Amino acid sequence: MLAVMKLQRGPGASLCTTERPEPGRREVLVxxxxxxxxxxxxxxHEWNAWAQGAGLxxxxxxxxxxxxxxxALGAGVTDLAVGDHVSVETHIPCxxxxxxxxxxxxxxxxxxxxxxHTDGCFAEYAAVPAAVARRIPGEIPLETAAAFEPAGVALHGVERGGVAGADVAVVGCGPIGLFAVLFARIFGAARIFALDVAPGRLALAENVGATILIRPGEVDPVKAISDATHARGVDVILEVSGAGEALRSSFGYLRKGGRVVLLGLPGAEVSLDVTRDIVFKEATILGIHGRHMWRTWAMLEGLVASGRADFGPVLTHRLPLSEFERGFALSRGGDAGKVLLLPGGG
Ligand SMILES: [Zn+2]
Ligand SMILES: [Zn+2]
Incomplete structure (x- = not known):
């Protein structure tokens, strides 16, 4: 089968022909x-410091x-069947x-x-632990279901953030930020401020329901949000960018008593003025890692199957496996939402 593989510990990846995996005990072949x-x-792909220490x-x-x-089913799999459509939950619990x-x-x-920590899915076939192969209702398109994992991070953050009736800032409008805007709208946010340095991503955020677009570097987010909220600040910040400086400065437009939901992963320690920004503000800080198993998944399925959540504007590119390098370039650039690879050719 064709697969995108990391062949040595270093930068890059290669399109290879490799053995089709056999499903092991309690695994399914997808x-x-x-x-x-x-x-x-x-x-x-870049082999940055995080990747070098990630146990890949x-x-x-x-x-x-x-x-x-x-x-195909491996030994001991009883609750899934050949022909089932599945989406993969990437957190494999003990x-x-x-x-x-x-x-x-x-x-x-x-x-x-x-x-x-296991072989993955940029391939024609993947062996997946049955415990994380989530059966997906047949009416949900498989291209949509492929994005349930990242969409679930956003949904989990929006749910925990309590956005109903709130002014919400989504900081960083890559795919998870775009999903955060989409779900904040569905969950009844009053206004959604979308922040990103890339105009292309802000345009995508507007497509999924952002009400006010802010481009840091062009305008000062603290001033823009202060002006729009009568100096009160936003009720909820969904920090998706993972940029330490964006996180640090976001407390400047968080209202007193507000909530900061952290979804992005800063690459280094971030220093905060705890007294001014957290204690005196009575701010609540929440970390989000992945999705609740399986409550978030059930919500995703319901919202998509009912037509409430349309992933269409977020899924911007579809490429064959052979064009994975172009896919990486697109997803690093400022104009793409989610880039899909279609191993079967689509
Ligand atoms: Zn455990
Ligand atoms: Zn991911």
């Missing part, structure tokens, strides 16, 4: 319909966000730790990540 390029995949399986097939059809036993397996103490 014919990949669509796989989405994530920022994490770009880090692995090398050599191995990269990619973790995907959907497809089950074509099933034994405190969190796993108390309803929070997405933050398992011994978490393994599909496509990082």
């Amino acid at each position: 014919r990949v319909a669509a796989a989405a390029i994530c920022g994490t995949d770009s880090h692995i 399986k090398v050599p191995g097939v990269i990619g973790h966000e995907c959907s497809g059809e089950i074509v 099933g034994r730790c405190y969190q796993c036993r108390t309803g929070d397996q997405h933050i398992c103490a011994d978490l393994r990540i599909f496509g990082l």
Whole structure:
């Protein structure tokens, strides 16, 4: 089969012909319909400091966000069937730790990540642990289901942030930021301020429901949001950019008593004025890692199947596996939403 692989610990990735995997015990073999390029995949491709320390399986097939059809079952799989459509939850829980036993397996103490610690899905076929192969209703398009993993991060953050009736700022309008705008609108946010340095991404944010577009560098976000909220600030900040400076300065437009939901991953420590920005503001800070298993997934399925959530404006590019390098370039640029690779040719 064709697969995009990391062959050595260093920059780059290669399109290879490799053995089609056999599903192991409690695994299913999935014919990949669509796989989405994530920022994490770009880090692995570039081989930055994070990737070097992430415990990546090398050599191995990269990619973790995907959907497809089950074509074979490994031993011990009883609750899935050949022909089922599935989307992959990338957090592989241990099933034994405190969190796993108390309803929070997405933050398992011994978490393994599909496509990082295992072979992934930028390939025609992928062996997936049955425990993270989520059966998807047939009426949901597989291209949409391929983006459930990143969309679920955004939905989890929007749900935890409590955005109903609130003025919300979404900082960073890459794919997860775009999904955050989309779900903030569905969950009843009053106004959605979208912030990004790339005009192309701001245009996409407007397509999914952002009401006020702010381009830091061109305008001062603190002044713009202060002017728009009678100096009060926003109720909720969804920090998706992972840029330390963007996070630090965002407290300048958070209202007193507001909430900051952290979804982005700063590459280094971020210093904050805790007294001024958190204590005196009575600010609430929440971290979001992945999606709740399986409440977030059930919500995604309901919102998509009912037509409430349309991923169309976010899924901007579809490419064959052979054009993965172009896909990486597009997803690093400022004009793309989610870039999908279609191993079957689409
Ligand atoms: Zn991802
Ligand atoms: Zn666990």
